[in-house]
Amino acid sequence: MPSLSSTVRDLIDDRPAEGIFRVHSRLFTDPALFDLEMKLIFARTWNFLGFEADLSKAHDFVTTSIGRTPVLVTRSKDGEVGAFLNRCPHRGATVCQQEMGSARAFVCPYHAWTFDSAGQLIGMKEKSAGAYPSNFDAMAHGLTPLARVGIYRGLIFGSLSEDVASLEDHLGPMKFFIDLAMDQGSHGMEPIPGRSVYSFRGNWKLQLDNGLDGYHLTTAHASFLEVMMRRRTGQGNTSANSLDFAKNMDARQSAFAFPNGHCALVNELPEDARRPFIDMEEVRSRIPEERARWVDLNYNTLIFPNLQLIQNTALALRIIRPLSPDLTEMHYFCLGAIGEDDDRRAMRLRAFEDFYNAAGLATPDDSAVYEMCQRGLAGGDGQWLQGYMRGVKSLEPGDSERARAFGVRADQSATGSIRSGFETQLHAAYRQWAAMMGDARMEAA
Amino acid sequence: MERVQATAIVRDILEQEAIFLEEKRWDDWLSLYTPDCLYWVPAWRRDGTLCSDPRRELSLIYYASRGGLEDRVIRIRSGQSPAGEQLARTTHLVSNVRLEDAEQSGGMLKARASFATHFYAPKDRKPSICFGNLRVKIVQADAQWRIKEKIVQLQNDYIETFLDVYCL
Ligand code: FES
Numbered sequence: 001m002p003s004l005s006s007t008v009r010d011l012i013d014d015r016p017a018e019g020i021f022r023v024h025s026r027l028f029t030d031p032a033l034f035d036l037e038m039k040l041i042f043a044r045t046w047n048f049l050g051f052e053a054d055l056s057k058a059h060d061f062v063t064t065s066i067g068r069t070p071v072l073v074t075r076s077k078d079g080e081v082g083a084f085l086n087r088c089p090h091r092g093a094t095v096c097q098q099e100m101g102s103a104r105a106f107v108c109p110y111h112a113w114t115f116d117s118a119g120q121l122i123g124m125k126e127k128s129a130g131a132y133p134s135n136f137d138a139m140a141h142g143l144t145p146l147a148r149v150g151i152y153r154g155l156i157f158g159s160l161s162e163d164v165a166s167l168e169d170h171l172g173p174m175k176f177f178i179d180l181a182m183d184q185g186s187h188g189m190e191p192i193p194g195r196s197v198y199s200f201r202g203n204w205k206l207q208l209d210n211g212l213d214g215y216h217l218t219t220a221h222a223s224f225l226e227v228m229m230r231r232r233t234g235q236g237n238t239s240a241n242s243l244d245f246a247k248n249m250d251a252r253q254s255a256f257a258f259p260n261g262h263c264a265l266v267n268e269l270p271e272d273a274r275r276p277f278i279d280m281e282e283v284r285s286r287i288p289e290e291r292a293r294w295v296d297l298n299y300n301t302l303i304f305p306n307l308q309l310i311q312n313t314a315l316a317l318r319i320i321r322p323l324s325p326d327l328t329e330m331h332y333f334c335l336g337a338i339g340e341d342d343d344r345r346a347m348r349l350r351a352f353e354d355f356y357n358a359a360g361l362a363t364p365d366d367s368a369v370y371e372m373c374q375r376g377l378a379g380g381d382g383q384w385l386q387g388y389m390r391g392v393k394s395l396e397p398g399d400s401e402r403a404r405a406f407g408v409r410a411d412q413s414a415t416g417s418i419r420s421g422f423e424t425q426l427h428a429a430y431r432q433w434a435a436m437m438g439d440a441r442m443e444a445a
Numbered sequence: 446m447e448r449v450q451a452t453a454i455v456r457d458i459l460e461q462e463a464i465f466l467e468e469k470r471w472d473d474w475l476s477l478y479t480p481d482c483l484y485w486v487p488a489w490r491r492d493g494t495l496c497s498d499p500r501r502e503l504s505l506i507y508y509a510s511r512g513g514l515e516d517r518v519i520r521i522r523s524g525q526s527p528a529g530e531q532l533a534r535t536t537h538l539v540s541n542v543r544l545e546d547a548e549q550s551g552g553m554l555k556a557r558a559s560f561a562t563h564f565y566a567p568k569d570r571k572p573s574i575c576f577g578n579l580r581v582k583i584v585q586a587d588a589q590w591r592i593k594e595k596i597v598q599l600q601n602d603y604i605e606t607f608l609d610v611y612c613l
């Protein structure tokens with residue numbers, strides 16, 4: 001048990017030589033740790049901000065956030081993608097209230113300071129009558145730009161800190177998975193219109209864990225499996241065309257812990273379980289076979305700290321947005337190929353809605369168990385959690401044969417079947433968590 | 446058919462649905478729908494408008510047959526859904542029922558209504574609400590009025606933890 005004098009790093013019990021990996025429950029409950037996460041993790045690394053496809057024209061914008069910091073992402077009149085704090089330098093009001101739209105100028109509703117789509121101040125009401133100090137003009141009055149903005153394959157990332165590696169270096173092997181997703185469309189991919197936003201009363205890392213947890217499928221989603229079983233007889237909403245997980249429990253599963261906190265769980269399903277919304281013939285005609293063959297792979301990934309790219313029953317992307325130690329907001333996107341036909345798009349949508357929607361048949365069960373975890377973790381000194389050791393005996397340092405087949409470099413790999421329900425991929429995330437939270441002193445519980 | 450009488454038929458079936466859901470009489474609830482019914486809850490676009498094309502845009506729920514509603518009942522009854530472990534107690538209010546057009550030939554009635562559903566699961570210690578409006582098409586099938594189409598516009602689409610048909 002961490003003592004009064006210990007550091008935050010001591011909350012991860014990571015002893016590779018003994019095969020022990022435990023995470024302390026305080027990671028999920030402690031408000032002081034939450035504040036440190038915002039400062040030491042979210043404010044110091046690349047965060048996903050949005051899709052270039054949502055900013056197709058000059059003056060298009062979306063709003064998002066990094067941790068709790070509100071962010072405005074725009075395409076300026078010169079076509080440049082920029083990201084700024086969505087915070088008026090005058091008194092701090094959010095200058096843009098909408099999630100998405102198009103605007104040549106953002107007029108702050110409070111005192112009408114006005115900014116263009118490149119974040120520059122273009123109007124200050126009654127400036128000359130303002131009797132401002134003589135050095136006022138020397139101050140920057142525009143929206144504060146993010147320290148770094150980068151785009152990889154249409155995904156826009158930003159960092160509040162200057163001191164980060166290049167986006168490509170940060171993503172590392174995750175580029176493989178982003179490429180697989182983006183390669184589905186000959187003109188790239190887009191988030192399909194329609195909000196899927198919900199909250200759950202639990203810590204954000206409950207979603208981090210669960211997004212790469214295959215172990216819970218046959219329990220938390222037993223009711224979904226029952227529905228799928230009945231659909232085999234032609235009853236129920238068969239047109240959802242969802243993946244019949246129960247048929248594929250013996251498919252090969254690989255668990256990868258990558259550098260920089262990223263991780264992936266990859267399932268190699270048989271041919272007949274591949275998703276029908278991908279036009280594999282078209283893909284094969286466009287990109288080299290050694291990449292095309294993995295485009296319909298089944299994967300659950302985490303791009304540290306809070307982006308999950310998943311191809312399971314549909315191709316989806318989720319942003320985990322921490323609001324407080326025990327409240328989290330989820331932004332979920334179903335990805336579709338730009339310009340794909342109605343049939344393929346409808347297939348993606350029906351499968352996404354069936355399983356992933358907060359009004360679907362699976363995600364509500366995930367959210368419900370997170371809330372049970374949050375209730376269970378409450379109180380006292382907490383305890384060490386044992387949910388990170390499935391797969392330890394299968395671990396290989398570095399790349400497995402499967403990692404080499406996919407062409408990704410891993411810090412550690414495990415190979416088994418879906419039944420293995422690996423958890424060792426999550427070591428990457430918690431090691432990165434410990435590295436970034438580092439030597440911050442920990443208050444007594 | 447008189448307008449007053451037609452409105453009463455629509456109101457009756459919507460109130461009947463509300464009560465079946467409140468009393469968790471799932472089979473009775475299912476029987477209010479035709480097998481080929483449309484049950485659709487469109488999502489909102491991020492620009493604040495409502496999605497209109499279910500083939501190209503996301504829906505919160507989209508079923509082109511009663512099969513999807515049956516799935517819901519199977520899941521609730523399975524006893525294996527953590528979200529339904531303590532099924533919410535619900536109160537379904539429907540009002541402002543208005544006939545949409547008077548074209549009632551062929552025995553189809555089109556109407557709109559407003560709804561508010563309050564729901565509460567004791568474990569959450571907190572009541573929730575879903576509210577909005579709905580459009581229905583009601584037809585006569587097997588000597589009974591049934592719902593052929595129900596399109597729900599959910600006004601509060603920031604979903605707390607989950608959404609299910611008994612929250613609407
Ligand atoms: S807060 Fe924006 S103009 Fe005053």
Ligand SMILES: [Fe+2]
Binds near residue numbers: 210216221362
């Ligand atoms: Fe799940």
